[in-house]
Amino acid sequence: MNPTTEAGGPPPPPTSLAKTHMVLRVNGEDHEVAFRPHKTLLEVLREDMDLTGTKHGCELGECGTCTVLMDGEPKLSCLVLGLESDGVDIETVEGMAGPEGGHPLQHTFAELGAAQCGYCTPGFLLTAKAVLEDDKDPSRETLVEELSGNLCRCTGYLKIYEAIELAAQRMREKGSSDEGGSHV
Amino acid sequence: MSDDNGTPLSPEQQGLRDQLKEGYNLIGKSPIKVDGMAKTTGETKFADDLSLPRQLFVKLHRSHVAYARIKSIDTSKAEALPGVVAVLTGESLPIPFGILPVSQDEHALCIDKVRFIGDPVAAVAAIDEDVAFEAMQLIHVEYEKLDPVFDPAKALLNNEEPLHDYGDDGNVHKRVSMNFGDVEGAFDDADLVLEEKYFFEGNTHLPLEQHATLAWREPDGRLTVWSCTQTPHYVHKAMSNVLEMPPSRVRIIATPNGGGFGGKSDPFNHEIVCAKLALITNRPCKIALTREEVFYCHRGRHPTLMNMKVGFRKDGQMTGMHFQSLLDGGGYGSYGVASTYYTGALQTVTYKLPNYRFDGVRTFTNKPPCGPKRGHGTPQPRFALEVHLDRAAHELGIDPADIRLNHLCPPDSITANWLKVGSMGLGPCIEKVVEASGWRERYGKLPHGKGLGLACSSYISGAGLPIYWNAMPHSGVTVQLDRGGGVAVFCGETEIGQGSDTVLAMCVAEVLGIELEDIRLVVGDTHTTPVDLGSYSSRVTLMMGNAAFQAAERAREMIAKAAGERLEVPSVRLRFAENRVFDVQDPEHGLTFAKAVQLAETKFGTIAVAGSYTPPATPGKYRGAGVGPSPAYSYSAAVIQVDVDPETGETVVEKIWVAHDIGQSINEMLVIGQVEGGVYMGLGEAIMEEMTYRPNRFGVHKIPSMLEYKSPTTYEMPPVETFLIEDPDPNGPFGAKEVGQGPLLPIMPAVANAVFDAVGVRVDEIPVTPDKVLKAMTSKDKRYGPTKYPDLKITDTMYVKTLEQGGDGTSPRPPKAPTSSGKKVSS
Amino acid sequence: MMRLPSFRYLAPKDAAETAKILTGEGPDAMIVAGGTDLYPNMKRRHQMPKTLVSLRNVNDLRGVEMNGAVTIGSNETLRGLERNAELKTRLPALWTAVQSISTPILRNMGTIGGNVCLDTRCNYYNQNWEWRRGIDFCMKCDGTVCWVAPSSSVCWAVNSSDTVPVLIAMGAKFTLVSTRGERTIEAIEMFGEDGIDYLTKQKDEVLTRIEIPDQGNATSVYRKVRRRGAFDFPVAAVAARVEMDGDEVKDVNLVLNAVGPKPVVCESTQEFLKGKKLTPEVVEEAAKLAARGAKPLDNTDHLSMWRKKVVSVEVKRALGALR
Ligand SMILES: Cc1cc2nc3c(=O)[nH]c(=O)nc-3n(C[C@H](O)[C@H](O)[C@H](O)COP(=O)(O)OP(=O)(O)OC[C@H]3O[C@@H](n4cnc5c(N)ncnc54)[C@H](O)[C@@H]3O)c2cc1C
Ligand code: SF4
Ligand code: FES
């Protein structure tokens, strides 16, 4: 048992308001940031670094909206501390496009209507990017499995599969999976 | 497209008609969404992505009891907490609000009573969310508990302490009874009279974006509010009313919605509270709800208990229908009166139904308020009707496809309840899905456990009447031309993911012959854009599209006049395409669009023109006729294949074929996206989504989380084959009808019908969950569903003669004087 | 946003140091591995450690060793195990269990140690403080009554781990380290009867290793019941391991999970099966017998009556698959 308070009172508040200073490597650049130690990476990105491209839908690990890449692996930024993110290459949706334009996935998601309201989109894009790193020609079954941790309420996922398949095809044709100027 | 009624066309207008007849540049194609790249690069700013310097964070203290009188509120501890800037209680916001004029029953913060767990009582503004959260918990409210009511059947019995002091009686918010034609006679005439009870559990929108609002008191005292709302116009009204500020000093900007589905269509307490705190503190204030709080905003599907009685002839023709619905409304009115009418409105527009009676009751209960979710009020009766038809087909030995195909509601007809049906493409929809699914060869013949089910539906392309009575346009668009050839388009519409921005740009671009990149949109801003009533009732494409067409046509007319003079070509011969204006007989002879604009500006002065749209008058004139009429009805049909595990009752939906009568696609990709999305949402409703509470534990929401409110993952979504039926409707822009809501509707009944084909049992309750299937399989009557129906205590039925009976659309008795509020009811 | 309460955060370098910190900090400290169970609980304020001892820099708890036995470091991620091709062929039932956990993204983060130590779950408990206030709290946290079984003196929150039943069926052993030394226990000994004190592991003990003995000729299977194909915890689960002698059962382990606070070892069913041929009749009988041990209550997704019914179906299918 973890009694949080004496009879019925609210749980105690966060006490430490002192900020931690650290360097986070986000989208290929080192950023010096200061944030309170109990903040999640999601909060640090959005509130302390103005990177609001990373969205949130539950903050409890239950929707996948907050997905970012950490050393290339999709992780839920709502369940990682800012403190736990040093020494890791973090990639957010803002880092997917390069000087030559968007990542192929960003184009195909836009072209094929895989982003309706667009709120789940950053999470899907990053998960999809990691999938394509592993598998240049993913089957539908692979996509169903690998994307099963990202919820979308608008599309029914079908256009998302199509967009990933088209991006994969274009990337195969270009012969390299990191065209489009991504940093990681 | 909106043609002029009889007035002769100008040469320029004729030129445009000719241009469009020669083929579309954009319409029907699938150009990239205008907001596509912004959304895939993380650039789109949703409400919670906005922040302003010195911003405060707002949190609501919500009731933890379902029903109580507020005795006192102690905010002293919260106020004393360092970092807290302001604390607010209901006294500061005494004016009630609500989306419908007849249901102004909400307060931004509860004053007298709390009506459900989650009802907000106080608010704090603090320097950050941590402090605001802590302060919120330090507020102490003393309650005098009242006896809550959770069951609408109990709410029907006169309650001692009704939730509200308005409505029809006790906890009955609304009671309606309407009779069209001779229903009793129709049952006497029938070869088969089928009666059954159905239940549709409540569910919610679950947009991935949680509601958020940012409010700012400008230095001159005016108020600007950014909010993820589908209806900035109605938020504008409520906000200025409650804050007692002239509407001209209040500006609502709708941010792109991260999903709406109807859940962001009401003016919300948190929006008003946030604005009030911004005014009080003179600092920008932001509120962003947690997922749990979004469940408390709700406004989702009404749990509805239904009784359906239908008379059939041997050939499957319906002779008459008596439909009853009991809606569990939750704690407030919201759109509830309209929802109630909607449960009785659209039964008549799919199949011939000469006689029809509808009784509906909405009750208040101590739960979050229900309201409009995709399909607003119509999925519940649609489920009942389509399962009922499946039953009748079996009793009568008719193929379920034929019982529908043989008795379709004719196009260009008037239904028993006085709805005017224009284009009607349900027949081709059914034929498509029947053919594609191999229905004729496979239905009824699959091995035990596998089954096919078919169902159809219809939906409105916008309501014929506005929410509050007025004769002004429902949508307005302004087009403003720049000398460089750029076009600015202003419209109050809100992008909620459905693609309305793209539709707006495409309608203008088509008429002016320019590219989407040459258009810049300003949308959803009550201070700079003309009113569009909002993204609800599938009205945007049709109404905004018509307004955009008119505005663009007017701009084109001026350009054509000026260009015609310069080119010395009669303007009827001018064509606008590829950013040029040219002579159709000599395409080389022309001007760039930009040059043509300059000539027009020289001739007419600065060019900014408006277009607007008002729906046509409706034939129904009886009281309550405001709900149901629409300029055009869309139609859908679906066949679903399921695999039911006979030992566990688990149902896997393996494949869905769906056809939708769209009139004309503006952007085909968007249309298919809406079909697939609607199918997805319908699938969730059909098999797993439930908004349920624990009456035994004081009425808490059972599962206010993304994990326990079950939204289908990639694993549950089967392949979907989509077919579009295009038969342009004269009332739609370029012939377009709606697609945002209709395709959801057939999914739930089609699943239930497929389960019947698979294992021979009826589950007359949505969602069709494994335990229900299993119970049905072990029950004597091979059915799971409601067995009792309460007395709705209808004493006052309105009788309306149908057209066939020689009626004129009015009810013989004059409408009763309104009960509690003098304002008129409409959709 | 749901936010974390504040805490002190320490990230020791090895298991010994971890143990030392835990002893030093006392019961207010908790280990965090992937955080996928603990952080949501903290955000909802039902677990509020003052100190977090993170395993993120602890490298001696990672890795999988495969000799006859398979030894897994507790801090190995679920994804790491899923990607381990040899594990998949050698212990397919464990692999299936791992692969069925939550979502691919969460499996990138969650560890097997965290999965073994996963807090028990209940629909009255996995809610935030404001919600729980609405039900006047419950025995597991901040309150006194169990709303699932109001007359009960114990908590019925559900052990919802996917790997635990398989590990028990396979006869796995857990190694626990504290400043008092190291001890190795049978997997089943790890779990208590009460949803509150659901682990017998002491607060200052670190789970370091999971050792799965050589499975010989035995074959195993794992079956999980849940609403959706991803995200969802089990609402009933069956792990079965059978070693045959010809066509007769020589040894069998049958473990149910997600039907109560403690994984259920179906001892009488195991006894019943020994020496028998797995004919459909025997399997049917065994399934009925096993289901008696399952006492699901109304505190997870799905109706408890339905869960009880499917337990026997799933046992039947599990044994059927091993026939
Ligand atoms: C949406 C969602 C769905 C989920 N679905 C499932 C599911 O289907 N099946 C399932 O089994 N789980 C599920 N989980 C739970 C969780 O993700 C997994 O159980 C995961 O394996 C937990 O590991 P972790 O490393 O993240 O644990 P943590 O959260 O880090 O820790 C969990 C507990 O274990 C303790 N602990 C961790 N490591 C050690 C150690 N080495 N020694 C001693 N104590 C330790 C911690 O103190 C804590 O009490 C789900 C979680 C979420 C958020
Ligand atoms: S089983 Fe009872 S005591 Fe345990 S968490 Fe649930 S309600 Fe609380
Ligand atoms: S915000 Fe939902 S998983 Fe992180």
Ligand code: FES
């Ligand atoms: S596009 Fe709206 S949630 Fe996925």
